[in-house]
Amino acid sequence: xxxxYALSDEVINKMLRIPELYDLPVNELKDxxxxxxxxxxKTMLGCCRFKKNSRWIRKNMKGEIIDKGKDFWPYPDTLxxxxxxxxxxxxxxxxxxxxxLAASVLYHEYLHALGFRHCPTFRKLEALWPDKExxxxxxxxxxxxxxxxxxxxxxxxxx
Ligand SMILES: [Zn+2]
Numbered sequence: 001x002x003x004x005y006a007l008s009d010e011v012i013n014k015m016l017r018i019p020e021l022y023d024l025p026v027n028e029l030k031d032x033x034x035x036x037x038x039x040x041x042k043t044m045l046g047c048c049r050f051k052k053n054s055r056w057i058r059k060n061m062k063g064e065i066i067d068k069g070k071d072f073w074p075y076p077d078t079l080x081x082x083x084x085x086x087x088x089x090x091x092x093x094x095x096x097x098x099x100x101l102a103a104s105v106l107y108h109e110y111l112h113a114l115g116f117r118h119c120p121t122f123r124k125l126e127a128l129w130p131d132k133e134x135x136x137x138x139x140x141x142x143x144x145x146x147x148x149x150x151x152x153x154x155x156x157x158x159x
Contacts, residue, residue: 003094004034011106018128024114028081032113036091045136045151046089046105048112054083056115079115087113092154101147104134 008030015026037044056078058067087109093102107129116122129135136142143149 100134
């Protein structure tokens with residue numbers, strides 16, 4: 001678990017230096033619990049799980065609720081880090097050689113924790129990650145990524 005918190009520090013410190021994120025509660029991400037996905041999970045690198053009862057609401061200028069729902073949503077001030085139950089990362093990503101990829105994956109999950117789903121704003125923010133080679137982005141970008149391909153073709157020690 002120590003690796004997870006070292007990774008988290010690294011990612012949050014980088015996020016605090018991205019001007020486009022200045023208005024978002026990046027510091028609160030320090031309170032989000034971190035865990036590991038099951039080792040045999042083949043498709044997922046990370047996952048942001050919201051609390052069961054978390055609901056987003058959207059208000060107009062008068063403060064009246066004009067829209068509500070569940071799950072995460074691409075409007076600011078609807079869901080945030082305190083609505084997150086846990087972020088899980090694939091355990092193999094915590095090996096030192098995958099550190100850059102792990103940081104990019106955790107950044108992606110932290111953007112979900114800030115309340116964004118895979119909307120255009122999310123993709124814009126995702127592209128701001130300073131380690132460009134490690135960004136996976138959309139499925140199309142991911143499949144072309146050298147780092148992703150070497151991850152997918154990694155040798156698992158228990159095979
Ligand atoms: Zn995602």
